Amino acid sequence: MKKWLCSALLFLIIPLANAAEILRWERLPLAVPLQVGQERVVFIERNVRVGLPASLQGKLRVQSAGGALYLLANETIGPSRLHLQDADDGTLILLDITAEPAKANEPQLEPVRIVEAERAAPRDEVDAPVSRPAAPTPLPVALTRYAAQSLYAPLRTVEPVPGLGAVPLRNDLVLDTLMPELPLAYQALAAWRLEDLWVTAVRLRNRSPRWIELDPRCLQGDFVAATFQHPDLGPKGEATDTTALYLITRGHGLVGSLLPTISPVDAALNLPRSRDDEK
Numbered sequence: 001m002k003k004w005l006c007s008a009l010l011f012l013i014i015p016l017a018n019a020a021e022i023l024r025w026e027r028l029p030l031a032v033p034l035q036v037g038q039e040r041v042v043f044i045e046r047n048v049r050v051g052l053p054a055s056l057q058g059k060l061r062v063q064s065a066g067g068a069l070y071l072l073a074n075e076t077i078g079p080s081r082l083h084l085q086d087a088d089d090g091t092l093i094l095l096d097i098t099a100e101p102a103k104a105n106e107p108q109l110e111p112v113r114i115v116e117a118e119r120a121a122p123r124d125e126v127d128a129p130v131s132r133p134a135a136p137t138p139l140p141v142a143l144t145r146y147a148a149q150s151l152y153a154p155l156r157t158v159e160p161v162p163g164l165g166a167v168p169l170r171n172d173l174v175l176d177t178l179m180p181e182l183p184l185a186y187q188a189l190a191a192w193r194l195e196d197l198w199v200t201a202v203r204l205r206n207r208s209p210r211w212i213e214l215d216p217r218c219l220q221g222d223f224v225a226a227t228f229q230h231p232d233l234g235p236k237g238e239a240t241d242t243t244a245l246y247l248i249t250r251g252h253g254l255v256g257s258l259l260p261t262i263s264p265v266d267a268a269l270n271l272p273r274s275r276d277d278e279k
Helices: 002-017 139-152
Strands: 021-025 030-035 040-043 048-051 060-065 068-073 077-086 092-100 112-116 165-167 184-194 197-206 225-228 242-250
Touching (some): 030 040, 060 077, 139 184, 139 225, 139 242
Parallel strands (some): 021 112, 040 112
Antiparallel strands (some): 040 068, 060 068, 165 184, 197 242, 225 242
């Protein structure tokens, strides 16, 4: 009887040895210690891009496959931070890692599983005040806010937008027809798409020695919405001579909403020639 009981206990203990450490992401960095020369697996169930500091090049091997990260420290690593960004919605998760040599008879670190923090339920649902659901944010507003945060805010503060994805920009994009009456230089910076809407971030730079007031009514093209990061531009060479413009288009990217470029016309071209010119 005692022999059977010991076997049963051993059967129950073995699976627990292979359990994963659960870490809850609550917008605070998660500590993930490593042992030099021993690979540690981090299950995240997301398709993530890993931001690796330059100081860890050659010290840390990072591989990603099937919603899991495989971290292997080749040498001792001091406190360092990894940025994990969801490739689909932009969600950012921060990992604080260190790596030390394993001590004698020290067991190998168990895998880590990162889960979303669950919202705590109210203690007394009867007495809890009834709150109305927030009105959904209009898509043009969500797109513009995401684009502005991506350019001007720290990466960790960018609010994820489900379904949003980056789209490539053409290298030969000509934007001189946007506001042809103003002495501005244009450069397309980035573009994103959500359902049938596109947002394109364009850098504006003043080329004149005077202040320029930016008015959306001066824009030439077919746009759903347009937003300037700043209301005006300072003289050329000043810190205020540059800003960003966010253009929302429907059904296609920015190219399909621009006015065609008109080449200058020589008024004398193709006019009837006089008899004196023919001599």
